[in-house]
Amino acid sequence: MKFLKTKIGRLRIVAFLEGLSLIILIGIAVPLKYFYQNPSLVKTMGPIHGMLFLLFVLNTVSVGIEYKWKFKETTWKVLLACFIPFGTFYVDYKILSRMEITEID
Numbered sequence: 001m002k003f004l005k006t007k008i009g010r011l012r013i014v015a016f017l018e019g020l021s022l023i024i025l026i027g028i029a030v031p032l033k034y035f036y037q038n039p040s041l042v043k044t045m046g047p048i049h050g051m052l053f054l055l056f057v058l059n060t061v062s063v064g065i066e067y068k069w070k071f072k073e074t075t076w077k078v079l080l081a082c083f084i085p086f087g088t089f090y091v092d093y094k095i096l097s098r099m100e101i102t103e104i105d
Contacts, residue, residue, distance in 0.1 A: 007066060011059045012096045015081070015088035018056045021049040022085060056082050067099075 004010060029041035057079065064075040078095060081087035 007059075007063045008096055008099050011056075011063050012092050014052065014056050014059050015092045015096065018049070018052040018082060019086055019088040021045060021052050025049050026085070053082055056088065 004013070025042070025045045029045045033039045033042045060075065060078045060082075063069070064071070064078070069075045069078075074095065078091050081091035084090075
């Protein structure tokens, strides 16, 4: 579990969890609420997703400052990812995973 030792690795975990929480919220909780009149999962997953969203934004800013990312080249792309559905998976694949590989080597 060497990815837990780096800030980028931890950001990747938060990105994954934020994306997963959105899948659960949109794919399971919202249909349960509207088709089966059961809002309990939305009431649970909504705040969890919100917390993970904020954690992703804060971690992105923290990592961006520590690694001296240029805002116009990297930081804005990573931040934008959490505003686009499933964007955290894309930014993890295209940006974060490559950065972590160079950091660990």
